[in-house]
Each structure stands twice: as structure tokens, then as C-alpha cells.
Amino acid sequence: NAGVMQNPRHLVRRRGQEARLRCSPMKGHSHVYWYRQLPEEGLKFMVYLQKENIIDESGMPKERFSAEFPKEGPSILRIQQVVRGDSAAYFCASSIGGENTIYFGEGSWLTVV
């Protein structure tokens, strides 16, 4: 099992550009979570998705951020018009479902210049 796969691992964007981060869950997992890790702040939950559905987006900023998990293909976290404050590590995780163990990917490091 290849584990949770994220790409790109590192992404540099200029202010105002768009960032797209991709996540392929572990084989057999249909639940995906996105977290953001900022220095000194630990991991913050952003969004929880199942195939074609957003279940909980209580941690998503109201503007510029969106996430999807289509029927086919990876989950995408999209950040429009990036600002310097968006620079962080973004971790994707997946699970079989419910309150089962959540497994994390290696993260995508976004740097906004």
C-alpha cells in the first residue's frame, strides 16, 4: 500500500497566483481530510470530504480556499489569489471512514513570495 500521496511536495507561488494541491488517499479509503500546519501553531483542521461530498468544512477560510474530492481522481485543495500568510505545510490524510484511524501524507509545502 503506497500510503497517502500528495503532490507537489513543494510549491512556490507569487502573491495573487493560484495554488493547487493534490491528494490521493490510501487504497480502499474514501474519506479525505486536509490540515494546515503553521509554525508554532500545530495542525489545524480545514476540511473533511467523502467522494463528491464535503462533510465538514468548518476549518476552511471563508474566502479563496476550496476543496473537492471527485468521483474519479485525487482530492484537490485550491487556494486562489495566494497571500504570504498562506505559506504553510498542507497535510492530507485519509481513512476508511467514521472514527477510524487517520493516516497522513507527507505534506505539501507552499511558499508564497
Added chain:
Amino acid sequence: AQRVTQPEKLLSVFKGAPVELKCNYSYSGSPELFWYVQYSRQRLQLLLRHISRESIKGFTADLNKGETSFHLKKPFAQEEDSAMYYCALFNQAGTALIFGKGTTLSVSS
């Protein structure tokens, strides 16, 4: 409100010394608690989950409902234990893990 508190930002110990990483929680009901470990700029790895009551890499954690704590312990620290440790619990809705801010464990010889 659901919350996880890890009061120590950094814990430094010598090799062979006992380790206790503190975790306190706020939760209504019976929480589902976890410890994750993150080595430098790598993925978070599940260390243990309280319902499984397993011991991984010599680490154990006991849920103390009276003190609302889930401290992580190891009797003899090794240098390879140096990492960031996160305590977490499932939120009431069961839709997300809530993490503490993490404790960096540094083990030196």
C-alpha cells in the same frame, strides 16, 4: 468545547532517562484519543490509539478520565525518539481530529 492542551513546547532529556509528554483534553463524554509522531519534515505517523492499548516503540499512554489526561510515557528514552509529538482527539461529530500544538522531544547523549 473540545480542546487538546500540550503544555510543554519542548522537552529535553538525556538518553536512558524516562520521558513523559503531557496531554490534557476537554471533551464531553468518552473521547477517542491518539498520539502521533512527526520526524523532521516528514508525515505524521500514528504512534498509538488509546482503545487499542498497544505499546509502540516502548511508548504507552493511559487515559485518566478523572484528570482528563492522556500522557505519553517511555521508561528509557533513545536518541531516535527525538521528534515532534502530537496528542489528538476526535471531535464530537467524529469528522475531524483536533490536535494539540505539539511537544518537541529532544534526546541527547
